[in-house]
Amino acid sequence: MKFALILGALAGFATGVLCGLAAASSWQTCVINGCTGAIGLALLLRWWRQVWVRSLAEALEQQYLAAQEAQHKDVQPTASGKL
Secondary structure, eight states: OHHHHHHHHHHHHHHHHHHHHHTTOOHHHHHHHHHHHHHHHHHHHHHHHHHHHHHHHHHHHHHHHHHHHHHHHHHSOOOOSOO
């Protein structure tokens, strides 16, 4: 989770500063844009990472349950009527 926040903050700050420089803004405006971008992109990347990890965990759980069900069907003896 820390990695996603740091990566998002760095990318957001760089994007905000570069956009401010491209618009020929003052340094104060560029830094404010960078800080705003850092917060916004860090939170967005954190949210996306949580969604991705949750989806991955659900997929792995479904795959495990399907494998368990297939194994259970293979082991279950057929009913021939004899005790």
